[in-house]
Amino acid sequence: MASTLPGVLRSAAAVHGARPAVVDGERTLSFQDLLDHVRATAAGYIALGVEPGDRVCIWAPNSADWMIAGLAASYAGATLVPINSRYTGHEAQEIAVRTHARIFVVANGFLGRDQVGELRAAGELPELGAIVTLPPLPGGVAVPAENVVDFGSLAELGVELLGDADARAEAVSADDVADILFTSGTTGRSKGAMSAHRQTIAVSAAWAEIGGVSAEDRYLVVNPFFHSFGYKIGIVVGLLTGATLYPVGIFDVDTTMELIERERITLLPGAPTIFTSLLEAPGRGSRDLSSLRLSITGAAVVPVVLIERMRAAAPEGLGIDHVYTAFGMTEAVVATMCREGDADVLVATTCGRAIPGAEVRIAAVGGNEPLPAGDEGEVLVRGEIVMLGYLDDPAATADAIDEDGWLHTGDIGKVDEAGNLQITDRLKDMYISGGFNVYPAEIEQVLARHEAVADVAVIGVPDDRMGEVGQAYVVRRAGSSVEAADLIAFARERLANYKAPRLVEFVDTLPRNASGKVLKIDLRDTKKTEQQ
Secondary structure, three states, X not given: OXXXXXXXXXXXXHHHOOOEEEEEOOEXXXXXXXXXXXXXXXXXXXXXXXXXXXXXXXXXXOOHHHHHHXXXXXXXXXXXXXXXXXXXXXXXXXXXXXXXXXXXXXXXXXXXXXXXXXXXXXXXXXXXXXXXXXXXXXXXXXXXXXXXXXXXXXXXXXXXXXXXXXXXXXXXXXXXXXXXXXXXXXXXXXXXXXXXXXXXXXXXXXXXXXXXXXOOOEEEEOOOOOOHHHHHHHHHHHHHHOOEEXXXXXXXXXXXXXXXXXXXXXXXXXXXXXXXXXXXXXXHXXXXXXXXXXXXXXXXXXXXXXXXXXXXXXXXXXXXXXXXXXXOOOOOOOOEEOOOOOOHHHHHHOOOEXXXXXXXXXXXXXXXXXXXXXXXXXXXXXXXXXXXXXXXXXXXXXXXXXXXXXXXXXXXXXXOOOOOEEEEEEOOOOXXXXXXXXXXXXXXXXXXXXXOEEEEEEEEEEEOOOEEEEEEEEEEOOOOOOOHHXXXXXXXXXOOOOOOOOEEEEOOOOOEOOOOOEOHHHHHHHHHHHHO
């Protein structure tokens, strides 16, 4: 198996050739087509000044062009930096500045927004060589943008540099940084998790092996490419196995069911909310979803009944042959997975066992000595899957990965005698909404800037559809009459939609301990009491 992403792409083209690599609406690209487009785009990047080790940001929804743009970054010897397609211009600009981005690829007009305008309004990008605009999605609106490069023109720009692109691809090392994926920290400042090519490939290969993914599979990728679940467990898995990818830019339950039925989709991994939406869809009874053979879910607490319904035959369920759960994080992608033959209860109540090349250990908080099976402690992970470290943040890296190589996940859990991991709590305040990690500190910093807010704390509360959503407890400034809707709108202007709180409760004071720290456990207990 090739040890770099350019090598994996070349191998896929050599082995699978004319087989379809990606089907995006009416557009189908074979593996050879994909390689040809990637080479041409990489040459275009080089023409725009990209050097080995430079960073290429992509701010766009799933599409065939995202795949080309992302793989071309690696082919040109650069590092890929995916950005959440729902981010505001301020959030995207911050990442571009921190990564010293040389190229910024954007789907201008996505969701009717002027992303290029937002990016420019957010601040300077002193090291940026060019903004490259992708074609809009079907039904999208292309917003005119000045002084940018059209994605379609990159091949012409680099027509004389294809040899240089191939030389760059050859020179990429397995230890070079392949990608930087940002994950919010508990302080509210995002952290960039860096992975080498060998790590990205190893974790993708392990996932594909456990799932039994092959060239016969048709893989509907609803997980966003900006997330490791869509990029590594989507794009890279497709290249490694020869599976055909069907990228979904915007999840719509009816469109998704139509695609599954028409294209006889076999693979559909995703967050629990995806399957809840499918199960509750009014039109499900008229759709044939029987082609689905494998789904892998996680990222939130999974009810046993959901697994049972996913596996149950229609009309009661989705009739999926194999349903697994898994545990991972941006810093380690996938650490544990269930396996074929695991019972519904095991799949729903645990995250399975360590994948090949990974170790999982339960230890006392702050230590790394193993606790006995059944004892609760912090979940530690070690192995090839663990990131290299955080971008430009050696202190945070040292806090996360100890001298023995154990990644301290911040999750509390336990393992049984067979090594199955069960997550029971979180050291961090992070909660999961619709499959995405949300860190309250980031939301609190935004709300604290509102002129009417004197004090604020945010927690995650249960939600039937999203798993969890944010609830903000707010102390108004004296004389203020601000309402919940005002604060929610304020947050939505400055944060991605899934981060903005859905609920706001006004209180006279927040519970704090002697050192002034907000006692969020008290807030959670109050919420539980209210719901009883």
